[in-house]
Amino acid sequence: MLYKIPKSFINELLINTNIVELISSKINTIKKGKNYYSICPFHNEKTPSFSISFEKQFYYCFGCHVHGNAIDFLINYEKMNFIESIKELSFLNGMKIPKQNIYFKKYLKEENLHNTLNTISLNYQKNIYKEKNKIAIKYLKYRGINEKSIKTFSIGYSNNIKNVSKNYIKKNKNFVNNLIKSGILYNEKNIVKNRFTERIMFPIKNLQGKINGFGARSIFKKIPKYLNSPETKIFKKKENLYGLFETYKYNKKIKKLLIVEGYFDVITLFQNKIKYSISILGTSINTNIIKKLFNICNTLIYCYDGDNAGKIASWKTLEISLPYIKDENVLKFIFLPKGEDPDSIIKKEGIKKFKNRIKNAVPMSKLLFKKLLKKNNLSNPEEKTKFSITAISMIEKIPGKTIKFFLKKILGNKLGILEINELSEYKIKKKNIVSSKKKKKILV
Known part of the structure; x- marks a missing residue:
């Protein structure tokens, strides 16, 4: 049976919430007449056009036309889902959500998977510091990843256990079932196996910091070198971005995003104080990702690897981005030397030269005509x-x-x-x- 939160409770919650206090606790506001005003948190502007009405308990931006109530604000600003926004407002108002109607069945299942992945991630993080797994730390140091980054990105290590014992399965049946549902384990001919044996584990988090899945890097020349979690109820490869949670965490307002291809690229950039870098999971860009990125900020700078696949990906990105380029949006590209990625080029050239590459990124218009003219003289x-x-x-x-x-x-x-x-x-x-x-x- 699916349960819903009663409409009467939601209405009561909104009546008891002071939207001015809620929004003012998140952003700076100034009172002008009856309403409060601020620089809009949802688009770039210099003159405050974001208004909050105490009488109507409603916000509206005269610039980008975003609007809504207290629940909408938490969903759009804090990137919460509907249930999480209700829980947040209930806590702030000291109100109890009717217990029998708290969650949708789907939400409960997803929370269960998130909790399972969080538990296994903590286990991976402990593993990386064990003496028997010192090769993992050694490899990360070889790649230039420092202790702070290991903790910031919750990097871990999956041990060398290939098959899960029947005794462990019997004692931890529910946990093992959830690990199978979340793609950590898989069943092959009635033998439960570890998908990520002897791999460095990179948690892929959503905007609330909940883990949707993992990226895993082999350190023993296993094929494939990189392995992602399989598609699950909470993990869709084409919808996830690595480093997005950390980018939100370390930026009050995101003015631009640097989109790269790899986990190590993001981490190396963060270590060098470029804390607005995220990674798509492979070079497969799609319209959903484009829309998502332009909703976050107006300036996108793509930096694909300096190989033929990277050049093809750049042009594909330009083509599918065209229907989403409004006048306030900026699309740029960085082209690295052949065989290089941000991680490798920073180690060779240093961060100062890479920052110049960002500064001199190729505008969409220049790439558009350069590519077309290459085929037509x-x-x-x-x-x-x-x-x-x-x-x-x-x-x-x-x-x-x-x-x-x-x-x-x-x-x-x-x-x-x-x-x-x-x-x-x-x-x-x-x-x-x-x-x-x-x-x-x-x-x-």
Whole structure:
């Protein structure tokens, strides 16, 4: 049976909550007339446009139009889920949630898995300091990871036990079942096995610091070198970001994000005081991640590894980001030398040079035209036509009117067109070409 929190209790909770006190405890506010104002915590701005009404117990931003009540604020600002926000407000108001209706069944199952992963993570963290596992610490030191980082990122080590004994399973049946559900253990021909034997363990946390899954690095040349938790109810590889919890923890306001590929990249950057770095789990970027990142901040800087896969990933990232580039959003790219990643290049060049790489990151507009011009030399009308159709189709995907205007202006200059309005002819031609192709298919 699924349980819900009674609506009457939620309404009573909101009535007893002073939204002004709640928000003022999180951000700086100033009273102007009846309402309170602040710099909006959900988008970058210089003039305060975020208003809080005591009378309505409601907040509204005149800049980005975000709005809501006390529950909405905790969900959006503290990154809590609905149940967690109710628990937080209940605690602040000294109110008890009706016991028989506290949780959804789904939420209970997820909490159970989170608790299991937290328990096993603590076990991994203890393992790393055991004498028999000193090779793990030795390896981390070899990679330049210091003691503080080991604790900050809760790094651990999975021991050399490959198969779980039947006696242990019998005594810890529920715990073992949860470890199987969370992907730590797996069953093969009635033998329960450890998925991450002899691997360095990197917990992948959500915004509340709860562990969704693990990334694991072999130190004995096992294949694959890196292994992630399998897909579970709380872990989806395409939806998770490594280092996001730590980034929120060490930044009052996130102004920019540096997106890299590896766990060691994030940790090395943090050690060098670049505490706004996160890692996607592999080079597989997707629209959900793009939207999530732009919701966190307006400036995204991608730094993929300096190999062919990294270059392909950069272009793919640019293409799928276009529909989410508003005028306030900035998208940039760092291209490292072949065979290098942030971890390796910092050790070779030093952090000062890497910071210069961040400073001189390639803007989206420059990469867009550089890539398109590489395939078209514009030496004849046919090349210009092909180039313009491709470029316009990509520019039109961008919702930001100002950035779209300037991109069209750059395109016009490259084509030798002085008036931007003349580019509309190319747009019309492109539509005609597409429609004629569709007609041909129908005739066939």
